Amino acid sequence: MKNILIPIFIFSAFIALSCNKSNPVGPSLSNKSNTAIKIGFSIKDAPADVASVVGILSRQGYDTLTSQFAISNDTAQCEFDNIVAGTWHLQVNAYDGTNALKYSGGKDVQVVGGEITAVNLVLNPTTGSINVTVTWGAAAAGNALKLDGATGYLEVPNSSSLSSPSTAITMEAWVKPADQYYNTVIAKGSMHYLLEFAEGLYPGIILTGVTLDPSAPNYWGRLMVNQNVPADQWTHIAVTYSQSTGVKVYYNGQLVYQGTGSGQISAGSLPLRIGARVDSIYTEYFKGEIDDVRIWNVVRSQSDISQNMSKELTGTEAGLVAYYKYDETAGSTVIHDATSHHNDGSLYGNATLVNSAAF
Numbered sequence: 533m534k535n536i537l538i539p540i541f542i543f544s545a546f547i548a549l550s551c552n553k554s555n556p557v558g559p560s561l562s563n564k565s566n567t568a569i570k571i572g573f574s575i576k577d578a579p580a581d582v583a584s585v586v587g588i589l590s591r592q593g594y595d596t597l598t599s600q601f602a603i604s605n606d607t608a609q610c611e612f613d614n615i616v617a618g619t620w621h622l623q624v625n626a627y628d629g630t631n632a633l634k635y636s637g638g639k640d641v642q643v644v645g646g647e648i649t650a651v652n653l654v655l656n657p658t659t660g661s662i663n664v665t666v667t668w669g670a671a672a673a674g675n676a677l678k679l680d681g682a683t684g685y686l687e688v689p690n691s692s693s694l695s696s697p698s699t700a701i702t703m704e705a706w707v708k709p710a711d712q713y714y715n716t717v718i719a720k721g722s723m724h725y726l727l728e729f730a731e732g733l734y735p736g737i738i739l740t741g742v743t744l745d746p747s748a749p750n751y752w753g754r755l756m757v758n759q760n761v762p763a764d765q766w767t768h769i770a771v772t773y774s775q776s777t778g779v780k781v782y783y784n785g786q787l788v789y790q791g792t793g794s795g796q797i798s799a800g801s802l803p804l805r806i807g808a809r810v811d812s813i814y815t816e817y818f819k820g821e822i823d824d825v826r827i828w829n830v831v832r833s834q835s836d837i838s839q840n841m842s843k844e845l846t847g848t849e850a851g852l853v854a855y856y857k858y859d860e861t862a863g864s865t866v867i868h869d870a871t872s873h874h875n876d877g878s879l880y881g882n883a884t885l886v887n888s889a890a891f
Contacts, residue, residue, distance in 0.1 A: 676888035681819025683881025685808035695799035721802035785838030
């Protein structure tokens with residue numbers, strides 16, 4: 533049985549519980565000093581042996597607070613009153629019909645007035661546990677960018693930070709391509725730095741100004757990686773380059789290609805696009821879904837990539853110049869960069885936000 537994910541929405545919010553998702557779907561913890569915290573989630577698809585749920589907040593020097601979730605019409609709700617700012621330990625216990633503890637997990641959470649924290653609970657029936665992870669920062673809606681392959685893309689104006697990858701670069705994204713034609717994932721200008729899929733869903737890489745390994749397979753000037761990326765399923769793709777390390781390509785954190793390269797990347801002055809080229813002739817629109825796009829002006833190591841590809845970043849990591857989580861609410865037309873560079877972009881054509889199952 534798959535893990536069951538419970539993203540928690542706290543303070544007059546809502547939590548969806550799903551048996552077939554393994555990723556957070558939304559913001560979860562919002563609170564202010566000395567106020568009530570309300571927690572609610574759907575138990576419609578909960579494991580059959582879960583009959584009751586208890587939430588516990590504890591903190592040294594304060595009384596431990598326990599709240600029984602009231603269950604009505606497939607919804608469980610509880611409330612904690614008079615919570616002050618600071619670090620609290622959140623414990624969640626799930627019991628069966630005999631009041632035997634079945635699942636349990638906990639994590640320290642930082643209660644800060646006016647800030648939002650995403651708290652995700654994963655019920656694992658196999659191990660009988662609740663795994664709790666905490667992601668700091670702005671609210672996350674757990675969305676991905678869905679593109680039609682004909683008109684949709686995200687465009688970001690040129691900036692000094694987007695042009696800063698010159699001697700080193702890392703491009704990362706979760707992708708779920710829908711077909712096997714040309715699909716652009718990341719394109720600075722027409723092809724100053726480019727990550728896309730060519731026929732057969734083979735990734736192609738172009739770094740203008742860089743001479744790539746001439747013995748490497750290529751097609752129309754692209755360095756081609758002869759390893760297929762499956763259609764209609766999520767795959768994490770990462771590409772790194774520097775003159776000292778050459779070009780490396782990773783699928784789901786595993787190295788699948790390594791080659792030589794020399795020269796500096798010419799980033800140009802054209803905008804950045806996600807899902808299409810900045811080219812009036814060869815736009816090569818992406819058809820499918822893209823999530824969690826990260827652009828760096830440093831080379832990320834394999835461990836950096838593999839250990840963080842399924843984690844939400846803070847946006848303050850060294851070398852991170854643009855970070856698109858697509859966690860705005862459905863219907864948004866502006867996508868925010870999660871770094872301090874503010875490389876925000878706008879959606880064009882048939883580009884929408886949908887619930888993500890990337891991670």
